[in-house]
Amino acid sequence: MVLSFAFILLVSLSGLAQSQVSDSVYDRAAAAFQTGKMAEAEETLRSILRSSPGDVRALGMLGVVLDAQKRFDEAERCYTQALRLAPGSAALHNNMGNHYLAKGLQERARASFQRVVSLDPHHPNANLHLAQMSVDAKEGQGALRFLDRLPAAEQMTPAAQLLRAQALYLAGKKERSEALLTELVKQASGDSRLAFSIGMIFVKWERFEQAEKAFNEALEAAPANLDVLYNLALAAMRAGHLDRAEQVFEAALRRRADDVDCLVGLAQVYAQRGKDELAAGCLVKAERLAPDRLDVLLLLAHTSEKLGFYGDTASAYDRYLKLRPDDDTARRERGFALVRSGKLKGGLPDLEWYVQKHPDEVDGLYKLALAGITFERDKALERLTKALQVDPKHLPARYARAALYYEAGQAAEAMEDLKHILRQTPDDALALDLLGQCHLLLEQPAEAVKVLGRAAELAPKDSRILIHYSRALRRAGRKDEAEAMLVRFKQIGPDPGRQRARAGLFDYLSLSPAQQRAQNVTALQRSIAANPGDVGLKVRLGKALLAQGDTAAALVIFDTVAGKTSDGKILSDCGVALLEYEQYEAARRFLEAAAGSPSSTGEVRLDLAIAVSHIAGETPALEVLDNVPPDHRKGDYYLLRAQLLDSLGRVKEAAEALNRAFRAAPTRADLYFQAALFLMKHEQYEQAEQLLQQAKSFVPEVPELMLTHAIVLELIKEPEKAKQVLSRMQSRWPEWDVPYLLHGIILEARLFSEEAKAMLETAIALGARDPAAYFYLALATLHATPDDTEGVKKAILEAVRLSPEDPFIRSLAGRNALTRKDYTAAIEHLNVALRHKPDLIEARYALSAAYRGTGNHEQSKAELEKAQQLEKEVKQDDLGVSPVRELLFTVRPPRRD
Numbered sequence: 089m090v091l092s093f094a095f096i097l098l099v100s101l102s103g104l105a106q107s108q109v110s111d112s113v114y115d116r117a118a119a120a121f122q123t124g125k126m127a128e129a130e131e132t133l134r135s136i137l138r139s140s141p142g143d144v145r146a147l148g149m150l151g152v153v154l155d156a157q158k159r160f161d162e163a164e165r166c167y168t169q170a171l172r173l174a175p176g177s178a179a180l181h182n183n184m185g186n187h188y189l190a191k192g193l194q195e196r197a198r199a200s201f202q203r204v205v206s207l208d209p210h211h212p213n214a215n216l217h218l219a220q221m222s223v224d225a226k227e228g229q230g231a232l233r234f235l236d237r238l239p240a241a242e243q244m245t246p247a248a249q250l251l252r253a254q255a256l257y258l259a260g261k262k263e264r265s266e267a268l269l270t271e272l273v274k275q276a277s278g279d280s281r282l283a284f285s286i287g288m289i290f291v292k293w294e295r296f297e298q299a300e301k302a303f304n305e306a307l308e309a310a311p312a313n314l315d316v317l318y319n320l321a322l323a324a325m326r327a328g329h330l331d332r333a334e335q336v337f338e339a340a341l342r343r344r345a346d347d348v349d350c351l352v353g354l355a356q357v358y359a360q361r362g363k364d365e366l367a368a369g370c371l372v373k374a375e376r377l378a379p380d381r382l383d384v385l386l387l388l389a390h391t392s393e394k395l396g397f398y399g400d401t402a403s404a405y406d407r408y409l410k411l412r413p414d415d416d417t418a419r420r421e422r423g424f425a426l427v428r429s430g431k432l433k434g435g436l437p438d439l440e441w442y443v444q445k446h447p448d449e450v451d452g453l454y455k456l457a458l459a460g461i462t463f464e465r466d467k468a469l470e471r472l473t474k475a476l477q478v479d480p481k482h483l484p485a486r487y488a489r490a491a492l493y494y495e496a497g498q499a500a501e502a503m504e505d506l507k508h509i510l511r512q513t514p515d516d517a518l519a520l521d522l523l524g525q526c527h528l529l530l531e532q533p534a535e536a537v538k539v540l541g542r543a544a545e546l547a548p549k550d551s552r553i554l555i556h557y558s559r560a561l562r563r564a565g566r567k568d569e570a571e572a573m574l575v576r577f578k579q580i581g582p583d584p585g586r587q588r589a590r591a592g593l594f595d596y597l598s599l600s601p602a603q604q605r606a607q608n609v610t611a612l613q614r615s616i617a618a619n620p621g622d623v624g625l626k627v628r629l630g631k632a633l634l635a636q637g638d639t640a641a642a643l644v645i646f647d648t649v650a651g652k653t654s655d656g657k658i659l660s661d662c663g664v665a666l667l668e669y670e671q672y673e674a675a676r677r678f679l680e681a682a683a684g685s686p687s688s689t690g691e692v693r694l695d696l697a698i699a700v701s702h703i704a705g706e707t708p709a710l711e712v713l714d715n716v717p718p719d720h721r722k723g724d725y726y727l728l729r730a731q732l733l734d735s736l737g738r739v740k741e742a743a744e745a746l747n748r749a750f751r752a753a754p755t756r757a758d759l760y761f762q763a764a765l766f767l768m769k770h771e772q773y774e775q776a777e778q779l780l781q782q783a784k785s786f787v788p789e790v791p792e793l794m795l796t797h798a799i800v801l802e803l804i805k806e807p808e809k810a811k812q813v814l815s816r817m818q819s820r821w822p823e824w825d826v827p828y829l830l831h832g833i834i835l836e837a838r839l840f841s842e843e844a845k846a847m848l849e850t851a852i853a854l855g856a857r858d859p860a861a862y863f864y865l866a867l868a869t870l871h872a873t874p875d876d877t878e879g880v881k882k883a884i885l886e887a888v889r890l891s892p893e894d895p896f897i898r899s900l901a902g903r904n905a906l907t908r909k910d911y912t913a914a915i916e917h918l919n920v921a922l923r924h925k926p927d928l929i930e931a932r933y934a935l936s937a938a939y940r941g942t943g944n945h946e947q948s949k950a951e952l953e954k955a956q957q958l959e960k961e962v963k964q965d966d967l968g969v970s971p972v973r974e975l976l977f978t979v980r981p982p983r984r985d
Contacts, residue, residue, distance in 0.1 A: 109136050114145060121153055129153045144174045152183060160191050178207040182214055194221065205237065212242045219251045228258025246272070246282050254289060266295075273302055280310035287319060296327035314344055318353065325357050333357045342855070348378045355387060359394075367391050375407075382412055389421065398429035416442060420452055427459040435459060443471075450475045454485045465492060483509050490522060499526040517547040521556055533563035544573075551580050579621040609636060623653050627661060634669045643674055650678065656685030660692050667695060672702040693720075694728055694759075706732045724749075727759040731766050742766070746775075757783070757790045764796045773803045791817060795826060802834050810834055825856035829864075836864050841871035862887035863897050866904070880904045888917070895925035903934045906941070914938040929958045 113136060120129035130153050136146040147170035154163035167184045174180060185200030198221055204214035215234045222231035232255045235248060242248055249272055256265035269286055276283035287302035303320035310316055317340035325333035337354035341347060351374040358367035371388040378384060389404035405422035409415065423438025439456040446452050457471035472489040475482055486505045493502035506523040509516055524540035527533070540557040547553050554576055561570035609632050626649050633642035646662050653659070663678035679696035693716045701709035710732050716725055726749035733742035746763065760783040767776035780797040783790070794817050801810035811834065817827040832847030845868040851861050866883035869876055884901045891897055902917035918935040921928055932955035939948035 109140065109143065109146070114149065117146075117149060117153075121149075121156070126153060126157055142173055144170050144177070144180075147173075148177075148180050148183060151187065155187050155190055158190075160187065163187055176207060178204045178211055178214075181207065182211065185214060185217065189217070197221075205234075210237050210239055212238055216242075216247060216251065219248075219255065223251060223254045223258065226258050228255045228260070231255035232259060246275075246279075246285075250282075250285055250289065254292075257293060266298075269298075273305060276302070276305050276309075278309050280306040280313060280316060283309065284316055284319070287323065291319070291323060291326075294326075296323050299323040300327050300329065300332070312343065314340055314347065314350075317343070318347075318350055321350070321353055321357075325353065325360070330357055330361050334361070346377050348374045348381060348384070351377070352381075352384060352387065355391070359387075359391060364391055364395050368395065379407075380411060382408060385411075386418070389418075389425075393425065398425045399431075401425035402429060402431070402435075416445065420455065424455045424459070427455075432459065448478055450479045450482050450485065453478070454482065454488065457485070458488060461488070461492065465496070468492065481512070483512065487519060487522075490519075494522060494526055494529070497529070499529040502526050515546055517543045517550065517553060520546070521550075521553045524560060525556060528560060528563060533560055536560040537564045537566070549580050554580065609633060609638075621652075623649055623655075623658060626652075627658060627665075630662065631665050634665060634671075639669070639671060643671070646674065646678070650681065654681070654685060656682045656692070659685065660695070663692075663699070664695055667699055670702075672699045675699040676703060691724070691756075694724060694756075697728060697732070701732060701735075706735045710736075724756045724759045727756075727763045731762050734766050734769075739770070757793055760790075761792055761796060764793075764800070768800065768803070773800055776800045777804060791824060795830065798827070798830060807834055807838060825851045825861075829856050829858060829861050832868065833860065833864050836868045836871070839871065841868045844868040845872050857890065859887045859891035859894060859897060862890065863894075863900065866900055870900075870904075877904065877908050881908065893920070893924055895921040895928060895931070897921075898924075899928055899931040899934070902931065902938070906934050906938050909941065911938045911941040915942070927958055929955055932958060 113132065117129045117132040120126075120132065130150065133146045133150040133153065136143050137150070140146070147166045151163040151166035151170070154160075154166065164184075164187060167180060167187060170180050171177070171184065181200050181203045185197045185204065188194075188197035188200060198218065201214040201218050201221075204211050205218065208214075215237050219231040219234040222228070222234060231251060235243065235252050235255060238248060243252075249268065253265045253268040253272070256262075256268065269289060272286055273283065276286060283302050283306035287299045287306060290296070290299035290302060300320065300323040303316060303323055306313070306316045307320055317336055321333045321336035321340065324330075324336060334354065334357045337350050337357060340350045341354065344350070351370045355367040355370035355374070358364070358370065368388065368391045371384055371391060374381065374384045375388060385404050385408035389401050389408065392398070392401040392404060402422050402425035405418050405425060408418055409422065412418065419438050420442040423435040423442070426432075426435030427439070428435075436456075436459055439452065439459050443449075443452045443456050453471045453475040457468040457475070460471075461468045469489065469492050472485050472492070475485040476489065479485075486509055490502040490505035490509075493499070493505065503523060503526045506519050506526065509519045510523070513519070520539050520543035524536045524543060527536035527539060537557075537560045540553065540560045543550075543553045544557045554573055558570045558573035561567075561573060609629065613629065626645055630642045630645040630649065633639070633645060646666065649658065649662055659678045659682035663675045663682060666672075666675035666678065676696065676699040679692055679699055682692045683696055693712055697709040697712040700712050710729070713725065713729055713732070726745045730742045730745035730749060733739075733745055746766070749763065760779065763779055764776050767773070767779065777797070777800045780793060780800060783793050794813055798810045798813040798817070801807070801813065811831060814827045814831040814834075817824070828847050828851035832844045832851060835841070835844035835847060845865065848861055848865040848868055852865065862883045866880045866887065869879045869883060873879065881904050884897065884904055887894070887897045888901050898917045898921035902914045902921060905911075905914035905917060915935065915938045918931050918938060921931045922935065925931075932951050936948045936951035936955060939945075939951060
């Protein structure tokens with residue numbers, strides 16, 4: 089929290105010394121100051137002082153004017169002179185305290201404010217500042233004493249209440265402090281600054297969930313405030329709500345793509361979620377923007393190391409050390425990264441230097457030992473032993489020494505170290521693997537089988553463990569099991585990650601998104617080449633190819649999967665992926681195969697019915713549904729059945745199925761979505777609202793369903809509730825443009841055009857490219873700022889570009905051109921509008937006016953007569969179908985998880 093108290097300018101000191109100057113002169117100086125006319129205010133006050141050098145009021149006011157210009161030395165001379173003349177003036181001492189605060193002289197400020205309260209114990213500004221200083225010094229009781237001196241009205245101000253909450257916390261009264269803040273959060277609705285201050289206090293107390301809630305309140309009041317977004321994301325991250333943190337950081341970066349703090353924050357979230365390549369991408373960009381940020385370079389080094397790009401790790405440390413050459417740990421890590429990237433000669437000097445300077449530091453000894461393990465094994469063993477003498481619990485050093493003993497044929501010594509490790513971490517698969525090999529070295533195959541069997545259970549896809557286990561089984565005479573394990577090894581293949589270290593992450597991140605997708609496909613293809621039997625990799629490759637738009641190649645990959653497995657879950661996974669990319673025939677083949685497997689579920693048949701409905705129609709799809717066993721017919725089944733029956737025009741049966749769905753409680757968000765569309769199609773808006781209320785109990789927080797609910801609420805004339813849902817969505821998913829777009833349309837429909845304009849501009853800034861966004865922005869601009877014809881023109885022409893055949897867009901474009909007296913453009917737009925919708929009355933009138941503007945009175949008269957005739961014949965709303973209802977049909981259904 090930052091408290092800001094204005095300088096007290098209008099000090100009434102006339103009672104201290106009689107002045108011959110009229111009050112109007114002081115008022116003129118004060119007015120000039122308040123309007124920013126510092127030179128005028130200064131000259132007025134100096135003119136008083138030239139005739140009356142001892143005028144205390146003028147001296148005090150001049151000090152304030154000079155402080156505002158940061159001319160602190162001159163200001164201080166004015167205050168000092170005034171205080172010599174009026175040493176008992178609380179107002180002057182108060183201004184002197186403010187002056188010292190502006191200069192950063194806290195102790196002098198404290199002394200001045202203490203002098204104020206000795207003269208006026210209830211002085212608001214001085215007591216507030218003294219309370220803030222006490223809080224900063226962690227003196228809770230002292231702060232409470234100052235706050236208690238405030239007048240009753242001042243004690244209830246947000247600034248005083250926030251200080252009281254902090255003071256109570258410091259005084260050990262945490263329950264009272266948190267209760268006070270909780271109450272303030274309720275009062276903060278619509279007040280972003282208050283909510284933000286509350287959030288910052290919770291952050292100081294490390295109460296991150298409460299901080300997140302407060303920042304959410306601030307965001308609802310100020311959705312475009314980058315500081316709010318940034319601190320909300322940080323609080324969510326510290327609270328462990330990584331999904332939310334990721335969404336908010338991404339939203340902040342859409343508003344300001346070059347914000348380094350947001351890039352770093354998003355990188356930290358990605359790293360915590362295991363998305364290290366995405367984290368590195370953020371950090372590479374952050375370094376380009378802020379090459380001297382030490383934290384960025386360190387995070388980049390750590391992330392590159394996690395990804396195995398050791399050359400880039402060393403490079404990042406190198407750049408860091410140029411800025412911070414005295415960081416010994418960074419120098420050690422640079423050396424180790426160079427060694428791991430294969431540059432032994434480059435890395436050894438750093439490690440040797442570090443160990444020489446820090447001879448008893450465990451990590452240095454361990455990493456230098458690893459660096460020399462291939463060419464000076466005795467020294468490496470000696471260094472590892474020394475490291476373990478310093479810290480016997482350093483397990484990496486103990487494992488490395490066990491490996492050295494094993495390779496030297498000293499199995500008994502190695503086993504002692506490995507047993508020590510396993511006492512602390514009994515499920516360490518690598519330690520078990522090495523222990524099993526030690527048993528084999530000692531001709532103890534039965535013990536080896538037992539240990540390696542456990543390792544294989546813990547790491548079933550570790551190719552090294554599987555091959556060691558196969559050897560142990562064979563040595564124990566269990567040849568069939570050994571062969572089976574060898575088959576598993578061949579299916580998995582060697583781990584390509586162990587063959588060589590990667591060195592080019594930064595090159596990868598410099599590629600365009602399309603190139604990155606292509607490289608992702610290439611990486612999967614390489615993995616498959618090394619592991620040709622891995623069906624899971626092939627499914628991933630097929631999905632990646634679909635995402636890349638290479639449908640033909642994806643179908644080839646999926647076909648190979650179909651020939652390799654009969655696993656119903658894998659086949660269903662392929663089918664659902666193909667269904668989502670509208671490859672219905674291919675999806676049908678996979679889903680039919682999945683439906684025929686022993687592990688088939690009713691859900692597979694629902695997906696199959698959807699595919700069949702797109703290929704052969706609703707009747708065959710219903711036949712598929714008829715094959716769903718009765719005990720699998722749950723709510724989702726009846727929702728889909730209702731949609732298919734409705735498409736066939738069997739409305740009564742569809743309604744019956746829908747009623748059964750209501751009773752059976754569906755669980756699939758995509759089917760709730762489609763059912764809502766079905767009800768809206770039949771204008772059953774109240775029933776749609778009931779369905780969506782029910783959905784919240786089974787599939788909460790699904791954005792597409794919340795959006796649908798907002799639309800339904802608008803259609804049933806509950807705009808305030810609709811806006812509440814949309815505001816919650818904007819807070820929950822600040823990166824999604826559609827809630828802002830819908831909110832803007834609703835506001836414009838209700839003629840809250842200024843608010844609508846802000847919402848629509850936000851939607852467009854977040855990436856909305858629906859022509860409705862620009863159409864309603866043009867309308868909102870027209871209604872909010874009628875003189876901004878260029879703004880209307882810019883918005884409506886973008887709408888025309890996106891949807892050139894839309895009659896309503898063309899009509900508005902024509903009317904805008906008419907306003908600008910661009911008659912040729914107006915006639916062109918309006919004729920297109922009327923070609924597609926001849927009964928647009930407003931367009932007819934506008935076209936008549938446009939022809940009149942060109943002098944074509946005959947055509948103008950003809951259009952006028954048509955418009956007048958339409959008015960007699962047609963009662964219609966130029967907007968036709970509700971725009972919010974139509975907007976829903978542009979939203980993709982929720983994805984299947």
